[in-house]
Each structure stands twice: as C-alpha cells, then as structure tokens.
Amino acid sequence: MLFVVMAGLRERKKEQTRRRIAEVALRLFAERGFDAVTVNEIAEAAGVAKVTLFSYFPSKDCLVLDGVKDDMARIVAGRGPGVTPLAALRAHYRALVAADTEELDVEALMTRVRVISASPALLAGVQQAYAEEREELAAALAAARDPDGTAQAPETTARAPERPARCPDLAARVMAAQITATVTTLQETFFARLAAGTPLAEAGRALAEDVELAFDLLEHGHDTERGTS
Amino acid sequence: MLFVVMAGLRERKKEQTRRRIAEVALRLFAERGFDAVTVNEIAEAAGVAKVTLFSYFPSKDCLVLDGVKDDMARIVAGRGPGVTPLAALRAHYRALVAADTEELDVEALMTRVRVISASPALLAGVQQAYAEEREELAAALAAARDPDGTAQAPETTARAPERPARCPDLAARVMAAQITATVTTLQETFFARLAAGTPLAEAGRALAEDVELAFDLLEHGHDTERGTS
DNA sequence: AACAAAAAGCATACCCGGTTCAGATCCGAA
DNA sequence: TTCGGATCTGAACCGGGTATGCTTTTTGTT
Structure with a gap:
C-alpha cells in the first residue's frame, strides 16, 4: 500500500494503446475522410476489438475531438x-x-x-x-x-415577489x-x-x-x- | 398549365400525412421520451412505412425540431x-x-x-x-x-498593406x-x-x-x- | 512461488437510425 | 380506359454503439 506515483505497467500500456488507436484513426481519416472509415476498420488496423475501442473512446467523434475544449x-x-x-x-x-x-x-x-x-x-x-x-x-x-x-438562502429574499427568482x-x-x-x-x-x-x-x-x-x-x-x- | 394555387388532392394528402406523422411522433415522445421511442413505432402508429417517414422528415430529430430556426x-x-x-x-x-x-x-x-x-x-x-x-x-x-x-475592388484600398485581406x-x-x-x-x-x-x-x-x-x-x-x- | 481478485480484452449477437432497391399502388391527364 | 410518373411499401442492408459471457493478463498477497 505505497503511495508512489506508480507508473504501473498496466496504466502505461493503457495509455499506449489509447494513443495508438487515436493515431491510427487520425491517419485513416486523413487518408479517406471521416465518414468513409468505419470503426471496425479502425479497430482492426489498431489490432483491437471494436468493443475495446469504445471502452477507450465513447464515440467515433471522440477519436478526433478529444481535447478541443479549453477550460x-x-x-x-x-x-x-x-x-x-x-x-x-x-x-x-x-x-x-x-x-x-x-x-x-x-x-x-x-x-x-x-x-x-x-x-x-x-x-x-x-x-x-x-x-x-x-x-x-x-x-x-x-x-x-x-x-x-446565495442561491440556497431564499428566505432572506422571500419578500421580493417583484423579482421572481431571476x-x-x-x-x-x-x-x-x-x-x-x-x-x-x-x-x-x-x-x-x-x-x-x-x-x-x-x-x-x-x-x-x-x-x-x-x-x-x-x-x-x-x-x-x-x-x- | 394553370398557375392556380392548386389545392391538388395529392398535395393536400401529403400535407395531411406529414402533419399526422409529426403529431403521432410528438405524442409518443411526450408519453415515453424521445430516446425510448423508435422510428419503427412511430411509422407503425402513423400507419406508414419507415421509408415513407424518412421521405417526409430527413431524420428523427426533425420530427420535433422542424421550425425552430427563426430567420x-x-x-x-x-x-x-x-x-x-x-x-x-x-x-x-x-x-x-x-x-x-x-x-x-x-x-x-x-x-x-x-x-x-x-x-x-x-x-x-x-x-x-x-x-x-x-x-x-x-x-x-x-x-x-x-x-x-466590394470584395472585387481592392484597388481603392490597395495602399493599406497593414490590413491584409481581413x-x-x-x-x-x-x-x-x-x-x-x-x-x-x-x-x-x-x-x-x-x-x-x-x-x-x-x-x-x-x-x-x-x-x-x-x-x-x-x-x-x-x-x-x-x-x- | 503460488494464487485469487481485479482489470482488460475479446467474439458474438443484438438494437436502432438511416439507406437502397425492386416492385406495388395510386393519381391525373390524355 | 389507359398510360406515365409520382408515391408508397416490404425487406434487405449498413454502420455506430451496447450487452453478454468468456479468456487472458496484471497485481497484491500469502
């Protein structure tokens, strides 16, 4: 029960597999277009089962749109x-x-x-x-x-019916x-x-x-x- | 070749069928939720084939989101x-x-x-x-x-290289x-x-x-x- | 070193939205 | 009445995504 950061062989492989899937997918998409590539092809090309692919990425979109949101x-x-x-x-x-x-x-x-x-x-x-x-x-x-x-203190402003719960x-x-x-x-x-x-x-x-x-x-x-x- | 508005029995039926499909769909969605209703059910309930439904509405979404865009x-x-x-x-x-x-x-x-x-x-x-x-x-x-x-008349402002082709x-x-x-x-x-x-x-x-x-x-x-x- | 629990992967079958295709049907005009 | 075109239809099909039940691997413990 050590609190080491623990690169953990397991997690390293996961990371690596995830990257491989994403890279393969991006390459195929670049070659033939997003809609012309099926997830089955991607999975096969990445040497992984379809269900495994979807355990890494919740949808086909996410293979490309993974970190687009900045916070x-x-x-x-x-x-x-x-x-x-x-x-x-x-x-x-x-x-x-x-x-x-x-x-x-x-x-x-x-x-x-x-x-x-x-x-x-x-x-x-x-x-x-x-x-x-x-x-x-x-x-x-x-x-x-x-x-x-202050949202959970409606009693203090309960006497303001003119501004009903903005x-x-x-x-x-x-x-x-x-x-x-x-x-x-x-x-x-x-x-x-x-x-x-x-x-x-x-x-x-x-x-x-x-x-x-x-x-x-x-x-x-x-x-x-x-x-x- | 008359330019009458032409209520045309045919087009009337089309309009009517379209409305019936949309109404049936909305009712089912309201009862059981959008995701819990399949298009097959909608088509059957509206007395129409699935392919016909999709000839009226390009997607399941459009059954509900038909006129949401104002212009x-x-x-x-x-x-x-x-x-x-x-x-x-x-x-x-x-x-x-x-x-x-x-x-x-x-x-x-x-x-x-x-x-x-x-x-x-x-x-x-x-x-x-x-x-x-x-x-x-x-x-x-x-x-x-x-x-x-004026996009095709850049000559008048050609002497403004500081603002290149905005x-x-x-x-x-x-x-x-x-x-x-x-x-x-x-x-x-x-x-x-x-x-x-x-x-x-x-x-x-x-x-x-x-x-x-x-x-x-x-x-x-x-x-x-x-x-x- | 051996082992059991947990985690990851797998094949398969399935569901659903959407499309394709080859006919069947119906309307409207000649 | 008959013909041509538009409309409808059943059925098969495709692709994204999920559920299930099983094998393999990693890991921490005895």
Missing part, C-alpha cells in the same frame, strides 16, 4: 482578486497567442484541423463542445458575481454566451486560415490582432459599429 | 435604410414579445418544449440549428457593411456570433421558465425585460459589469 470556466474561477472575468480571459488568450509554438506538433494539429473541417459530423461535434463549454462558463460567471452561493442569472448566461461565441469564432477563423494554407507564423500574427478586436467588441459593445448606408 | 438573416437584410442591423433585430424581438399570444397553440408548443428539454439528443440538435443560423447571419452582416460586394470579415462573424448567442440564450431562458411551470403571461413579461437587458449588453459592452469582490 474558460477554470480561468475565470482562478483569476486574481480585483480582476474581472473578461480581463482574465483577455489576458489568457493574449498569453496563449504570444506563447512559443516550438513545442507543438504542428503537423498533427494541422491534420486534425483538416479532417475536422472536411466533415460535417465533426463540425457539429465541435459546436456541441462549444455549447458545453458555454454552460460551464455561465456557471463560473454566476459564481463569480455571487461568491458563496432564474439562473440571465446576465451571467448572456455574458457567457457572448464570450464563448467570440472566442470560438476566433478559433474557427484561425483554423480556417491554417486549413486554407496560411503559414503558421502569419496566422498567429493575424490572430493576435483579431483577439484585440474581438475583446474590444465585447467590452465596448457594437454601438460604434456602422451598419450600412 | 435573423432575413430581418437584417430587410431592414429599413439608416437603421443598424442590431437596431432592426432589437425592434423585431420587441415586437415579437409584445405580439398577442392568442392565436398560438400554447399546449402543443409547451409539449414540444418539454420533450426537447428532456432529451440531450434534441438539445444538441437545437444547438446545431443555432450554429446554422449564426452562419447565415454572419453572411447577412457582411453583406450589410459591404452593400454590393479574411471573410472577422468583425461581422464576431458580431453574428455574439448576437445569435444572445438571442438563443433569451429563447432558452424563456423556454426553461415555461418548462419549469411559469405561466405564459408572466414568462412573457420577464422575457420583455430580458430582451432589453441583453441588447443593452450587446450595444454597450461589458465594461460596466462588475466581476466580483
């Missing part, structure tokens, strides 16, 4: 004192854009981007991931403006929706540029500009924007 | 001169909220809302519809600030994303209230408030919002 909720929850959620997010994405891209496996990333953007099913899956992230962010924002859940904080949900919509649009634009052949460095530079533009829109609103004519 | 792009495209897209949308939703709800089949609507909000699959479908609408709105917004495609108009896409995110959040909140048992009139009143709050956030940004502490 905005955590960034909001873990921000410093006195800094607004929006400022924390802006700082985070600024830093992310400025980070060195040397350590990334750019080739694999681009392959993933190409595979995803070529498949309606996967694009739908991405939208789904975005929606999930939006809900998490909404919860984090609600918690941010309500430090310790549901789960509409303002927080709208903010979350606008923020995730903005960030995901930035991501999509960035990946679209990459998929279209723009070199990474240039796409990164463009992204840096876009981050500022997008967060300015979030902070200051659209009232300075011209419609037309 | 923001059309509202933007058809707005009066001198009015911004955002103002047009705000006016539209104000009017929609203020409209009399007498003519609606409230009972059927509520059933639909309950069925949808009880099924993850259908909720995902709703997200998908939102995503589609967002893309349409993005195109409409881009067209709005670029009345007749891709497919990022600002329009961010605006579209923020606007659809806002409106869909309003819809979700409204339906959540209804599903939770709030009477229609009261939910309508709350929605009217929410519309103003949400569009204010869109117009003026989040910079006046407090984070916490």
